[in-house]
Every structure is written in structure tokens, then in C-alpha cells.
Amino acid sequence: MRGFEKAKGYTHVYLPRRSTRMSAGYDFAVCKDHTIAPKAIVLAETGIKARMGEDEVLKIYPRSSLPRKFGLTIPNNVGIIDPDYYGNEENDGAIFIQLYNFRDETVTIKKGTRIAQGIFEKTLRADEEDEESEEERRGGFGSTGMKAYE
Numbered sequence: 001m002r003g004f005e006k007a008k009g010y011t012h013v014y015l016p017r018r019s020t021r022m023s024a025g026y027d028f029a030v031c032k033d034h035t036i037a038p039k040a041i042v043l044a045e046t047g048i049k050a051r052m053g054e055d056e057v058l059k060i061y062p063r064s065s066l067p068r069k070f071g072l073t074i075p076n077n078v079g080i081i082d083p084d085y086y087g088n089e090e091n092d093g094a095i096f097i098q099l100y101n102f103r104d105e106t107v108t109i110k111k112g113t114r115i116a117q118g119i120f121e122k123t124l125r126a127d128e129e130d131e132e133s134e135e136e137r138r139g140g141f142g143s144t145g146m147k148a149y150e
Helices: 066-070
Strands: 003-007 024-031 034-038 041-046 048-051 057-061 079-081 094-102 107-109 116-124
Touching: 034 041, 041 066, 048 116, 094 116
Parallel strands: none
Antiparallel strands: 003 048, 024 116, 034 107, 041 094, 057 079, 057 116
């Protein structure tokens, strides 16, 4: 059930893969060049979507070499890809990885550069009944809204 595919609208992508037999994470590469101004955040395109079970999540972490080699990091420390993000109507579930340039000069990462690693994990639910939402996911990066609970 779990795995990776090319998202709609992308021609050449790099399917994530583990670098060694014992690697926990699947390396994600950008599918096009990205130039990032100093102190700026960009959404780096991978062109990949991930399918998984309803009780799973894909966590996206920066590769350990990202800060040292490029002066980049993932600003929210970890990206969370929920199972209902796959195939959503806004972008077919294409995974974008936020990158923050903490250097004082512009940085360019080239197509094919491995920037992050994804790790699938099982999720647990609270024993109490969840209040299930009737909302359908439409996209990512804040698509479920910023509205405060009442």
C-alpha cells in the first residue's frame, strides 16, 4: 500500500529511495532548480506524491548535510504528510518541501539535489472518541485552515 509515485503535471522526477540497505529514510530530491534569496523561504518541488495507510504518516526531515553544504534548513523542523494529502484536488498530492536560506547570500539548488528524507510511521489515536470532521482536504500548507477553536 505505501509507496511513491509521480504527481500529475510533472515530467521528470526522482522517486525517493533509501541510500543504503539500513537507511531509515527515503531521500527526496528537487525536480527543478530552485534559487533561494537570503532569509527567504521557498516551496521546493519534488513532483512526488506518497500513498500510505490511514494509520500512517510520512515525516519529512532535512538531510544532515543541508545546513552545512547549502545554508538551508526546513523552517518547521519536520514536514507532516497526512494520508489524505495523496491525490487531493488542488495539487494531486505533490510534495513540496519548505526550505529556509539562513545565509546572507543567495543559494541555488540544482535539479536532482537530495534535500530531505522521508520516514513512514504508524500513528496512534486517543482512546477517547475523536470529533470527526466532515472537511475534505483540498491542498497543503495550511489547507485545513488557521481558524481558532471555539
